[in-house]
Amino acid sequence: MVKMKLVKCVHLLLVVVLFGSMVLESSASFVPVDNYLIACGSSQNVEFLRQIYAPDSGHSSVSLKSQGNSIVASSNSSTVPSPLYQSARIFPATSSYKFDIKREGRHWVRLYFYPLPDPGHDLTSASLTVITENFVLLNNFTFQNYNGSYLFKEYAINVTSDNLILTFIPSNDSVAFVNAIEVVSVPDELVPDQALALTPFAPFSGLSGYALETVYRLNMGGPLLTAQNDTLGRTWENDKKYLHVNSSAVNVSVSPANIKYKGAVTPDIAPNWIYATAETMGDANVPNMMFNITWVLPVEPNFTYFVRVHFCDIVSSSLNSLVFNLYINSDIALQSVDLSTLTSDLDVPYYKDFVSNSSAADSDTLTVSVGPDTKADITGAIMNGLEIMKISNEARSLDGLLPVETLLPVSPSRKNKIGIIVGSVAAALAALTFIYFCYCCLVSRRSKTAQQGQGHTWLPLPLYGNSQTMTKMSTMSQKSGTASCISLASSNFGRFFTFQEIMDATNKFDESSLLGVGGFGRVYKGTLEDGTDVAVKRGNPRSEQGLAEFRTEIEMLSKLRHRHLVSLIGYCDERSEMILVYEFMANGPLRSHLYGTDLPPLSWKQRLEICIGAARGLHYLHTGAAQSIIHRDVKTTNILLDENFVAKVADFGLSKTGPSLDQTHVSTAVKGSFGYLDPEYFRRQQLTEKSDVYSFGVVLMEVLCTRPALNPVLPREQVNIAEWAMTWQKKGMLDQIMDPNLVGKVNPSSLKKFGETAEKCLADHGVDRPSMGDVLWNLEYALQLEETSSALMEPEDNSTNHIPGIPLTPFDNSISMVDGVTSGTDEDAEDAATSAVFSQLVNPRGR
Template identity: 80%
Template structure:
């Protein structure tokens, strides 16, 4: 949506989905030149415009002047009163957060510590707020006395190096200019004219040989300086520094407070290059427009208004109204609610701390104290570091009861990390599965974002494929790992009330426990899937290059099939033991998905597989594995299988591998019995086998004899069943896909019968495999060819009944 205030654009194509905290607060200042201030909210197509709270506060003209000093080059900058401002940073140096209850204009002043470039260079100093003596040019509306009563100082360091400064670093948009107000109050000197220092904005000197008391005439008297500056060298950072003057006897420097505001650009916008005329619809019938008309408390006299807009995630649903159903909001009086302002302004979008997330009462797992985390990780000992990811660093830890855990410590300044932190807690708190990494708890104390998981002893799958000296995985191990990961993803897609799409399936997010059981991890990018009446979820593209679904990348439409594509890349990575993307290789080999598919389509996948697997892989198993990966990597999602189908095919590939000692590669035109094994004919069933003299044997003997008779009967029936099945199979392409399964069962049965093995175990697994496929076929094909589907299902049912005890 977009938001317009009179002639200024405050927000343009803003989407709250990029702010996954509990709420987000924006503050603007504009000069109102009439008795009415109009705020207009314009929704984007297919969305809804909303706001949870608005507060408009009239402030004195002196708070925002018409002129300031521009730096680089140094010259007066006039006309500020005709521009709009957005508060980006407002800091209380050397002191705690000052809430709106302690500011006459309802502003919040943030603690400055996290913006300090070098913490050790600054020393906090403070005096009683009662000591502050406001002059005529500075009032509590300029800044509360709490701001001037604290400061960051260089202290009595006696450092003569003029390059030694206190520096604060801020992230800004380089396409805008910024209004910078620096607050000073000499609360450290014992005499006048002893504190002389320099002020720098970026690398430019804004003040040199600045003797504060020569201007104020006394100590503890506040003052401020205003500047207009750009970012540093066109980058996304702006720095403000204070440091000693080389000609001064003292080497101290201080700063008490700082405000940085974005200045509207040439088209009157604080968000992009679109003007009000471009954003506001030319005809009310084309778009829904919601207006908020705020009466000015000063009548027709111009006044500066401080506008606060609060957006809460509770209203982030999509609009179901038609574009022409606009309902303007009624005029609201200009009377703010200070309590509302307090609650909503204490954490801004820029804060990036976990304190703006209310999770404690949400029953989302164990809440750890930060001291417990420090004890578990030996104060984040680097020797316990397991890895580093986009969210942060992961350490091995040990809880007080001896439980081994993985501790993921996020970067508290990362807005993306904040979103991932909340998503992962909310997702994993609802999910429990053998093949999903379990979340034990979290810690959001001291602005930390820490997640505690079960410890996975063998780490990420990728480390067992390449780049390390770990032992090579066998083909069977690789299949079992892929099957485990597929089960986890299948559960995500089908096991919850609403499907969950992982969005970042890759070999580093598949972890292995001490028994090499695979578990899917890292749900920071996960998204709930489409509802029953939807085919996809429209969302910004996120994921890892090399694994991204090309259709999702092009259309920004997310489905479960996006995970299927990523999993197809994982399958090829497991087979070929090389990264998904390798830019140092020839162009045709850079992308593993494209490169491997060229070999798969030639039927020569064995030419590019891991050399350590050479001669150790059953070719039928490899063929099924390659076919499965190829289907996963289909260009269009509709052509890809579900994760359930992928799982079934991988299980079948494993079955082929496990029976490779007894099976040759299946062929559609023969049963392919193992060469060298001579089948011994089984005599027709003789009822005399079960005739037992009940007077001469015990009950146990009778039971053993009966069991033996049933076994002989079942073996005889099974010895003839597979061939009859193949002969009676419907002549249809749909049914032909089962022939390879029946042939495998037939060959296995021959071996089992010769070896006199109890067929209730091994064969039952093969029967279950065939039966599951038959049931799926009957369900999926019933509308297309009900007769064939029913015949296949009937054959399987006969097979299942044949091995049941009589």
Template identity: 70%
Template sequence: MGGPLLTPENDTLGRRWENDAEYLHVNSSVLVVTANPSSIKYSVSVTQETAPNMVYATADMMGEDANVASPSFNLTWVLPVDPSFSYFVRVHFCDIVSQAMMNTLVFNLYVNDDLAHKSLDLSSLTNGLRVPYFDDYVAHASGDGLEVLKIISPVKSLLFPGGGFNKKVVFFGSAVVAVTSVLLIAVCCYCCLAASRKKSPQKGGNGNGNGHPWLPLPLYGLSQTSHKSNTASCISLASTHLGRCFMFQEIMEATNKFDECSLLGVGGFGRVYKGTLEDGTKVAVKRGNPSSEQGMAEFRTEIEMLSKLRHRHLVSLIGYCDERSEMILVYEYMANGPLRSHLYGGELPPLSWKQRLEVCIGAARGLHYLHTGASLGIIHRDVKTTNILLDENLVAKVADFGLSKTGPSLDQTHVSTAVKGSFGYLDPEYFRRQQLTEKSDVYSFGVVLMEVLCCRPALNPVLPREQVNIAEWAMAWQKKGLLDQIMDGNLTGKVNTASLKKFGETAEKCLEEYGVDRPSMGDVLWNLEYALQLEETSSALMEADDNSTNHIHGIPMAPMESFDNSVSIDIVDRGGVNLGTGTDDDATTSAVFSQLVHPRGR
């Protein structure tokens, strides 16, 4: 409220935040106040991904000509809605007006004529000033209310014909005790596909059973299932990134009753089917095995993790179903399936070297976002070629977060946990010490790199003993400088020598025995991008010096200078998304990654 237009380039999740002026019912009753964006104090539960600091640093308060003494005075916003739908509402608050005293800002929050939150005291909720806070609601358009995100009905689409926007909605923020009040409300436009889904009203009232036209949403809780009927009364998860709660009948219709002809694969969690929703959207439906001991834990972990994440290189979760004790997850459909099927064991045409590099870069971006995008970081713990999926354009996306774990806090170096993962990809240090770090994912990704190059499984027990484990076998050839002798025969004579060398060096660093000697995913991403550049150039390449810093012919070589290990590097996604800031993790930087910390290395 009161802030400038924020475009997707200014938001970490690519959302658009509009100024509220055109929605204000009475402009003269409002005075815009601002604060220094850097003064906003984010918490563990409210981060930059929740809303940019500029959203919390601007606000509307009652103007000088407003009759603030009147108990009926309201700050009012009016928006057009379609009465045929229900809507998701998220309101953002931050007390940037109070200077020192707490508990001086108290107001009521109304949606329609219903009291959504009585005597809302921001300082009590946040234990401080300038600390952001948000709350979520579902509003029904049968009356008047602030309608923000459509919740799709089973019998209607988002393009409901003939409905039109014939209702106005009014959102009231009523001041009752405080001399001044601040109300911030934002529309999470980026999450339109994540709107909750409610079944058409049936006998017995609305979905929540209490007759209220809105209901607060629980934080990361699963849907509430009625044991008195075969349908679930679904309450959407709090995060707007999570999709709708499907009815089991919808899943049956989408998969043609789990037709075996639609089976895409079988994993540790269960079977995966191809499905089609009523609007024609193709989806992948993962049905958990009820006899699996870890099934429910992985089911909950996957939902909770994906509710916090959204990235171009992470598979998106559309929704879930837990009706009838089912554990069903519905994902976006990845037309080209797992990376492994393009490497061996199938009849698909082989990927070119450039395509393989682009796939590895996409997966590295997804993992780098996992490690740095969340407040504490997330460790995937099961990185392998079957969990890297390709869409119709061969864009790689990381999938399967059932084993994922929140990373260590700032004052910790690791997370102590039981060993889980896939044999052949397990970090040996994690296996020995049961201490999990982001570098465990780096090791697994190193195995993936060798798998991409050699087109063979991570473990193959039918081979001679020294060849069973691809990591050990490929590392032996890499150390001899003969990695080209074991690469996929389809690549022979088609790979730029300098690009292959950089790729091999990167994989070698990932597969170091100790995590402290491995690079971060940001460094891995950088080097893979560099290998792709070397592949794309048609000019002759030459070695700059013995430390494997490569030089592209025709581009002047900058004189080598001493460098400072503290130099930070911004890793930027090609789509414009800032992927974080990387710094060199090792006290002695290896020759392989010298260009990563050198200001002119690239």
């Protein structure tokens, strides 16, 4: 009997030790730098889920500012959901909490609301609006339209300053209130900057510039997990109520101690309790066992959602015995998933991130499914966890379409200022309107006496063409006798083509002459009457985005002339058509000479000359006009090559006028191409010329490594070329990832200077990046090093790239960046007639 008791005690001790080790494993990985747990309106500390919440008054790092006197409400009633809801701070007027932030980055912002009974206010009908400096979190929320008794909201917000301000705004003659607030640091790796977008299937970059709201966090096949079981204080609920068919899934579980974390997956991504349970295929009562397990999740329409799926093969007894597909809505997100191949073992966690941008106005659900791969002979599927987070919209809101600025109340002094400004602007507009009217009358009178062959200035084009207006302003072509053109000699804006001339040039838009399709429409190769090959860009009337870019390109190209920028030949504006005509570029986009085609590889000297040409074009954009122009879409498909491989920058549809002399940046919505976007621009929505410099740095690495800027099929650390190449550059081993066709054919000093230049371009902060003039100077120096090496290299020595007898001293970085260098300024005065085409010529998917 004593022996049996002893065995039981030993077993119990082992269980306690095992449980303790699991708790330690799941709780000791991350310690938040900022960790504010605030019980609003409370006069003492409150314990909730083994955490201590401090009162909001008298806190050294949290300050409360209110336009009116706030009110404290409290209750000890047994109906209150938890101790955290027993007190509340009520705001009759706009009020805010300011939190001191010690470390910038993602933070949890968690808000707790429960309408306590208060004799002076009906909190059930209170209208809540909560905003930060940059995002709308809640807008006019009221418990009258809510089925629950209390409200818990969790947000992930990227804080980029030394404080975070949460503002509570009462509306509709009501009050605002809050019971508790959490502001807690989040590990940098928890929320990535990139994910895989669906419909269309492409990388999605720049998540750090958005706010996220937790909508669902599910523990598949497992129990409710609270902050006590999660290293980051998250709550995971059971998935059963979201299953489309309950019998289609069966719960499975193993001991959490079996879970083996490897690589980038840590308990901070999800606790081992999540990976130790799962849903697998059950009996869906259907004749075909190739069915899917589907979860149906109600969501708010017109928002994009961040979706993270968690997998861990805890059911297989051997490797490669479970192959399945993952579907999000109607899209196949992952095909032929073999977890043991991805993780090289069983019981190893794996997760994948997606952005589902298919939630439309008529869709209020998001579905996630797993099912057997029909190509495999194995029937089975598994899912361990699922997280869904709403992504802030274009108005930087997570609740509605009103931006932060419109929700802030206007003070009386501010109203007076606004009234003065509005009055002044109105008076100025009235004066300008009168002047413009007089000018139009004068122009109209002069046009009646003008000769028939006189040219006209380029007028702003309407959204769709106006054939009558433009045809009346056309002149008779001396060559054909039709209304065709204003000569290049008499106008800097190009020739006006009739639609019939465009039809003849493209053989009625013959599909065999199609060069590419973009967001604006289609691009065709055409031949004019004199035999000149041209590229014809035909706008799609149903593509508003394409037409907006179309108009921007006209406005930009009408002002720009440079040897290394594309030049416009003419346009057509008849029969509701909007068409641009460019000279044909014989060698197409730079990208087609780097990868994806059978074209012969470029030599190192050719690549340097192409990069120098593109840099000259961008340098002219930034400095050659009265006000700088930021291209905003620099990439290898927008660098075109003529018959002599002279590089020209193309596609100005996203271009933006740069900041004026008294500004440091232009505040604008983020636009560009995945993989090339300046991370600082994405975080702050502040555009500068240095944003082009960053994109050009990506181009430099693309030219050297001959691979796409983003390649989601590669291992995680290799997906982004900028990050991957920088790890090798910092080790001084850039030659290990360069194009194999260049190995043994590049002077090491030239490669070193090229790598240093790209590294400076790819600096995280714009202030640390060089100007395009500096980049140009360094690339020209790299070319000189290469040419000197080629000229002095002994013919019989083919085993090395060094210059025999002449050691090349690395150039001093302290003097390599020289301002005011005459880098390509002589090019600005060269002949403006250059070859041109579009970035989408060989890119059928366009931007």
